[in-house]
Amino acid sequence: MSNEFLTAIYQTLKQVPAGRIVNYGRLALAAGYPGYARAVGKALHSLDEQYPDVAWWRVVNREGRISTNCPVHTAIEQRQRLEAEGIEFDDRGYISWQRFGWLETSELEF
Numbered sequence: 001m002s003n004e005f006l007t008a009i010y011q012t013l014k015q016v017p018a019g020r021i022v023n024y025g026r027l028a029l030a031a032g033y034p035g036y037a038r039a040v041g042k043a044l045h046s047l048d049e050q051y052p053d054v055a056w057w058r059v060v061n062r063e064g065r066i067s068t069n070c071p072v073h074t075a076i077e078q079r080q081r082l083e084a085e086g087i088e089f090d091d092r093g094y095i096s097w098q099r100f101g102w103l104e105t106s107e108l109e110f
Helices: 001-014 024-030 037-045 074-083
Strands: none
Touching: 001 024, 001 037, 024 037
């Protein structure tokens, strides 16, 4: 992954406000890298203490669920951080895109 890609992803993710979520694909699109959803996951996995202001926990899968299996950024920690920001999960572990989603596709400039 290039430094340009990482910078674009991290800078875009910094724009997601507390209490909102974005999925991997939409984050890639907003950062100028359509089709790079998997690379976003890898970029978030490689985050460390060097980037404390990048809210990796606000990125979930397109279904509105936590999908991480990272031993450093765990699903339990992600859920706790999201709930601390006021995000609610339903009984199945889903988050409502209508209530908590950030950046609708129609808002993106192509």
